[in-house]
Amino acid sequence: MKTTIDPGTIEGFKARAAEEGLLDVAYTSADSPFGALLLAKTRRGLVRVGLPNQDSDQLLVDLAERVSPRVLEAPKELEEVRRELDLYFEGKLDRFDLPLDWRLSGGFRQRVLRAINRIPYGQTRSYTEMARRAGNERAVRAAGSACGSNPIPLVVPCHRVLRTGGALGGYGGGLPMKQALLELEGVLGESPAA
């Protein structure tokens, strides 16, 4: 025996939850040229972007534990994020204008990520420079791992950080994706080995 539920009833519940301020984490999945992304935001702003090769169920479980268990699928809440990402993938947007919620990274990591967030479109920086900007030039490895743990990839452009000498380094979404993003931004092919 399967009880069917009018989708309007579920939507009505979510609208009322949002109205009452109970939507601690709203998420949706969004298409991209690389596959499905998971987008999640809090009332402060975008808190998590899951890349196509990451397990979105696991990401949601993590959000429930680390932010709040009030996690609900609510595509409407993420319309602006989706719109800007679509434009970015079409090469029509070179700066995201989205509020960000940094709470998933603390201390040095967050300083590194905030420094990365200031790298302009179409430019790259080295891990060493990011370590210096975050206040500890010798912590290159820690800066690299901060990039690797970036909870908001794409929007916080960790793909713009390369090894000193220009080698690609690593990327949570896989190196082909990093390469494609840099090509999209017109970086690669020009001076990859500079």
Next chain:
Amino acid sequence: MTPLPPFQTVLDEHSAAVMGILRGAVGREGAEDCFQETFLAALRAYPKLQDASNLRGWLLTIAHRKAIDHHRARGRRPIPVAEMPEVPVENGMPDLDQGLWAAVGALPPKQRAAVALRYGSDLPHAEIAAALGCSPEAARRSLHEGLKRLRKELG
């Protein structure tokens, strides 16, 4: 302690059971609103929930309370009927007959919940007990008393 899953998972897994018991307890029309009230109350309380091992029982308990609120708000009285009419069955589920469910709605809360959970949601005794927060024995007794009373009322 089991960590709390994302609320969306709770909604996906248990919304059918909640809707089932609510349709049984308050009828199709009232169920929509009671459903939203149930999940809003659950969402409000969710972060402080201590034990995630029986989310279904927890939700059904809330649903049960919302159904009672609904009946109170309506100030429903029992509608006596002479005999139980034949009810056309669709998808293996009897269509909710107003007379019968009005009589169910007029039962004392525990009996009403037991009947609704057993026949509206098709739950086994153990789960009815969990939803009502009582022993399986007590659940069986409430169900038995409720059915006896219904038989009497409906002739």
